[in-house]
């Protein structure tokens with residue numbers, strides 16, 4: 347039987363499971379969407395039971411199919427939507443409330459108050475992060491403060507907090523309580539310099555230490571699945587935040603390697619090796635990986651709305667019936683007729699960090715129709731990337747070639763426009779499931795199934811390179827229009 351690795355990829359809108367062989371080729375896959383809950387303006391929740399049931403279902407489907415095809419799953423890697431916060435009962439493993447999702451802005455006032463108190467510089471110095479509702483600390487504090495009895499139970503050691511990786515680990519193993527450094531570093535409670543939970547941060551955010559998980563290396567022996575899950579115990583050998591997993595899956599290990607993932611949001615990571623590069627331009631400094639006790643870092647830019655704007659066109663405006671249609675519509679017109687769409691649905695992330703900004707469509711004329719608006723939505727994803735790379739360049743991280751992945755990169759028109767506006771080559775790998783691949787790779791190396799990333803030869807093949815074709819004057823004209831629309835979204 348061929349040794350295989352199961353990657354569990356628990357994303358924002360769906361749970362996926364992919365089994366890879368030791369060449370990095372995909373043996374089987376399964377995917378299931380699950381409901382999003384928007385109880386109030388700016389709030390986004392998931393039911394942790396949906397997270398669990400969709401994970402379990404897809405993991406079992408992929409596992410069984412791989413084994414029916416002669417594979418033997420010998421290791422599991424978990425990668426997950428980051429920052430999303432869950433508190434559960436240590437005995438029953440039942441959540442005390444819905445998960446507060448990374449996009450949720452309910453703690454914007456709390457963050458503003460901490461900012462007024464002058465807390466941000468110390469937080470940034472220790473965590474590499476901005477003070478923003480995006481990160482877990484204020485979400486966890488909210489759960490402890492607003493769910494009845496939670497603070498008291500927490501202080502008695504009855505409750506456990508975790509990001510999605512830790513919650514899935516608890517459910518898969520029957521109670522282990524651990525996370526990895528790439529997830530811990532997104533909570534705002536973790537000191538990326540000395541690699542530990544930080545007493546000062548716990549005090550600032552009013553979090554009792556007792557609720558927090560153990561933090562391990564990204565590739566570690568996290569525990570074994572209960573035999574009831576797959577019919578036998580299988581070791582869980584990696585846990586890694588989705589963006590760091592995608593960077594690993596794109597082999598962005600060396601300083602200067604850059605990847606950009608276009609899923610619900612867009613996340614650009616530029617590896618900086620063992621060096622912690624603080625940003626002067628409101629980017630995040632984040633842990634890329636911790637392997638064999640060695641921590642490597644990255645600069646990150648996070649855009650909250652990328653593919654989500656296409657979902658909005660489909661589900662709210664109902665002007666497309668599926669995401670792929672956006673490509674045909676964009677191609678059907680030669681430009682947007684001056685229309686710009688700023689998708690600030692959840693405020694704007696890097697490099698602006700404006701939680702109160704809201705979206706807009708600017709430049710409408712009588713000639714603007716469905717195709718122009720759809721094209722403007724796709725273009726907005728590219729312009730936001732341009733803003734990020736501009737900030738990265740100011741921090742000293744110059745990009746000459748960008749490796750892309752994620753659901754949106756199926757759109758060739760988008761990638762050509764990206765190459766044109768960024769004026770860099772865009773490289774799309776043949777295996778677009780780089781997030782799952784990264785988690786599988788880390789688990790595979792830990793389990794001795796893979797010697798190195800080079801072994802995943804199949805997965806590393808390049809599908810297509812998009813080269814810039816647009817002239818400088820046109821690029822500048824388009825970017826000037828974007829900056830004008832953006833200023834309106836930011837400043838009204």
Ligand code: ADP
Nearest residue numbers: 357359609610653654656669670752753754757
């Ligand atoms: P996530 O992991 O965040 O759930 P995925 O990587 O699966 O996201 O990407 C899904 C996103 O990509 C959706 O928001 C969808 O609207 C968008 N998408 C998928 N196909 C296309 C396409 N051909 N053109 C534009 N957007 C697309």
